[in-house]
Amino acid sequence: MDPLDDYLAGVRTHGAAFCGTLSEPPWSLRITAPAPLSLVAMPRGRGWLTLQNEEPVLLEKGTISLVQAQLPITVSDRPGGAALVEIDEDDQCTLPQDGRPWQLTPTLLRDGEHAPGHGDLLVTASYRVGTERTRPLLRALPPVSVVHADGPLRALLEFVVAEVDSTLPGQRATLDRYLDLLLVQTLRVWFDTPGADTPAGYRALADPGVGQALRALHKDPARPWTVAALAAEAGMSRTAFARRFTALVGSAPLGYLTEWRMTLAADALRSPEVTIASVARQVGYNDAFAFSAAFKRVRGVSPSAHRALARSDADAPSALTEDAYGPAAPA
The missing domain is CATH 1.10.10.60 (Homeodomain-like)
Known part of the structure; x- marks a missing residue:
């Protein structure tokens, strides 16, 4: 047991959205009420992450971002793209143009003319952090932190991509476990970045x-x-x-x-x-x-x-x- 183990005790994936945009842009996803800690990864293609009233952050292929500011998050194929799908605090998805429900699945925006493995792939996950012991971890993180997946982190991200493209049973359970591990590995990489703040004792x-x-x-x-x-x-x-x-x-x-x-x-x-x-x-x-x-x-x-x-x-x-x-x- 060490401080990071304790800070992350009880932190688990609470719902995840997997967006395989295999058709032509534009695409855009807006999380209107994000959890205290969110992960946004771009395993394929590229996109832009925007917090409300902040400058967009480029997410290139293989980048992972941690977001701990509870402001609306928009991820799109271009800066300032209007949201085509919105997710609320209950993980309910709607089309903002008319409020119609939208079923967010691993094949979001995937049409039958395209095979898996192509196009932009965005993975987002929300983490509920309902304990006081998580507070030192959140205090050490900036509103948005971006790391480039390499080594073990890149290998883990590839597992996520393979599972997103899979049609095997138990996909959600498998992805949730991968995403819990992805969070820990991403935190390790970020806290090892020169100049990054770290929780006490790390x-x-x-x-x-x-x-x-x-x-x-x-x-x-x-x-x-x-x-x-x-x-x-x-x-x-x-x-x-x-x-x-x-x-x-x-x-x-x-x-x-x-x-x-x-x-x-x-x-x-x-x-x-x-x-x-x-x-x-x-x-x-x-x-x-x-x-x-x-x-x-x-x-x-x-x-x-x-x-x-x-x-x-x-x-x-x-x-x-x-x-x-x-x-x-x-x-």
Whole structure:
């Protein structure tokens, strides 16, 4: 278990649209209410991705884009192309000219005069990210990030193309699993791009000592960790470990631990069945009062206030893309 594993826990494909435009342009797809995280890939041909009020981004053959801005997304064969098909928040497809329903399938716009394997191919997928632990990942991503598929990523994209062109049973289930893997591989490539922002601790995983301690911490966050215990996991002296951890991760070891524990607690508190005392024990606190004080210091609100806010705003995506409580207080 490492930070990226935790950030992506529970993130799964929620519906996907596969557009094989095997006829002549124009073609255009508009997602009117995208999920907090969307993937747009161009395995064949080329297209243009446009966020509302933003300049179009060219998607050449073999490019994959991650979009984490919850603004309408348009992908078309040319910049500024009018939407020919729209997808709403319920994954319902309509023709915007008259509002008629449209069945979006892997053969969208495919006519019987063309064989699979030709023309432009656009693949989009939406990911529901309904946990607090995903927030560090989303904060690190820009509104639009574009990578060029190479190596393992290119091979995976080729699997997606082959499955889109397939007529074998279980196509949707297979594609959903490919797209989950495609998201992870695309994130790896993006975070390894020079100059890209990364979630806390991501780059530190490459360090033999600090990386080992981070994995141990994420594997068992409720353990009564001390700096000395984490240093032992890293095979380093306490002083050297604390200095190196802080330099690589950006916060002191126990401060990072407290922040992560409160993130896990914020997720657990969304369940009405659990008590604050039980959540405290889940994240390593035997004293519910000490847990509540730590939660309020880090999250800015008490556990009970967080729970009330989560219940009243359970379906609001903004809580996952922004800090609804303002800047987090230092641990």
